[in-house]
Amino acid sequence: MVPSTLRDHNPSSYKPRMVSIGPLHREDENLQESEGEKAAHVLSLLRRLGSTHEETLQACARKVNASIDQIRSSYAEKIIYNNIELAKMMVMDACFILEFLYQITKREKSNLGNMMFVQFTMYDLLLLENQIPFLVLEGIFECTISKFDLTASLIDVIHPVLEHVNPFKEHKLKSTFSSNTTSHHHHILSLLHECYEYQYAKSSEFSNSRFPSAVELDRAGVSFKRARDTEWPLVMEVKLRRLPCFSFSWGKPTLIMPELDINDFTELVLKNLIAYEQFSANVTQYITSYAMAMDMLIDTQEDIAKLVESKVLVNHIGSNQEAADMINNICKEVAWRDFFYFEQWKELESHYNGYWSKNIAWLRRTYFNNPWNIVALLAGILLFVLTVVQTIFTVNPAGSD
Structure with missing residues (x-):
């Protein structure tokens, strides 16, 4: 469960809108209507198999029962359901998820039905409190989809949804993972998080002191440019022009950064990834670091306007002020230990505090605003x-x- 320190800033970012997965929101009255839709998806999956429904369900139940203690220990909250109830829940939810994802992967539009249900469900599957252990999905996949589609893998089935919810549209997520060691994934949300990991990224401590905003950096001569074809989706680099044989820079420094697509679900995706980083052991804070960097760059709607103009932000949620409030809200009450842009931020800070930069910024602020x-x-x-x-x-x- 996400602690109240994070939940209170935007409860809707952590609560499923359409379907409950796992035991934590099973009793939510607002989600009971979707139980019939889930059952229909389970039946659709069973119909794809040549064997009888009972045989398939029994095979699924055996897979789940073999790991029931491990499944129960995956949840921090005490589960009120007994082992039989929990096993039935895992089988039904896993079958629903796999059929839902398989229909999307195969673009079976005739089966997808209500598009609002599809849209909300895709994001419900990312919520930290709406997960089932990955080992359950693996076991049920072996009993179902792998029986009638020998070319499909569980990762291939999940990947299209990860691409859809990815807020960094310019960067294609890794389509292949270490398929022989998929058991190290915790759940679907952790699979998305792995897409943003980078083994060569180095973190450092960075004081949470005042950092110049995007508009202030722009006045000091810094420009912004979106990153393309980078190995790391969250990359931020500072490009400086230097004269041959001289150490000092000339012209405009450029901050290369990923293009962030801001829509109605961006906050939900980032907040759940951050919550996963905050409360999971041995998980590196890549997303938290990125969100902190964006929070430092954005103070007002003018900063959003500058980044939109520079094509490193795409704002689909309305006013620039709404977008600024969203970015500033993401990291409230968040503890951070890793910052992967230490060198870049120091370089920008040094340029901003330089003699010429400060005077150019003053002239632009005073006479050219x-x-x-x-x-x-x-x-x-x-x-x-x-x-x-x-x-x-x-x-x-x-x-x-």
Whole structure:
């Protein structure tokens, strides 16, 4: 269960909207209507098999019962259901998930039915509190889909949904994982998290002090550009132009960063990934680090506008202020120990605090923040030039020796 310190900032990010998976939200009255839809998906999966329904269900039950203690220990909260009830729940939920995902993978639009149900269910399958152990999915997959589709793998069936919910659309997620060692995955959410891992990323401690926002960096000469074809989806790099044989930089530094698609579900995806990082042992805080970096870059709607203009953000949720509030809300009450952009942030901070950068930023803030200031500046320059010319002609009139 997600602790109240995180839940209170946006409870809807952790609560299933359409279907309950596993025991934690099983009694939610708002989700009872979908139980019939789940049963229909289970029946659809059983019909794909040549054997009788009873034989398949018995095989599934044996798989689950063999691991019932391990399944029960996967949940931090005490489970009120006995072993028989829990086993039935695992079989039904796993069969539903596999049939739902298989229909999406095969694009069986005639079977998918209500698109709102499909959309909400895809995101419900990512919620930290709405998971079943991956070993259950593996066992039921062996008893069902692998019997009638010899070319399919469990990872292949899950992958299209991970692509759909991925908020970094420019970067294609890894389509292949270590298929021989899938048992190290905890659940579907952990599988998505693995897509953002990078073995060469190095973390450091970074003080949570005031960092210049995107607009402030822009005024100091920093530009922003979206990353393309990178090995790590969360990459952020600072590109500096340097003159040959000189150590100092010239021109505009550029922060290369992933394009983030902000829609109605972006907060849900990021928050559940962060909650998984916060409360799981031996899970590296890649998403938390990225969200902290974005929180430092974004203070106001002007920062969102600048990043949208630079094409490193795509805002589908309405106003820029809503997007800024969403980014600033993601990391509230979040403890962070890893920061993977330490060197880049130090480099940007050094550039921002440099003599020329600070003065350029001051000029742009003072004189170039609106058209009237520009007109006033040009008028002042023209007046100064005319005054100098007038003084020259006064001191040395035309035609004088």
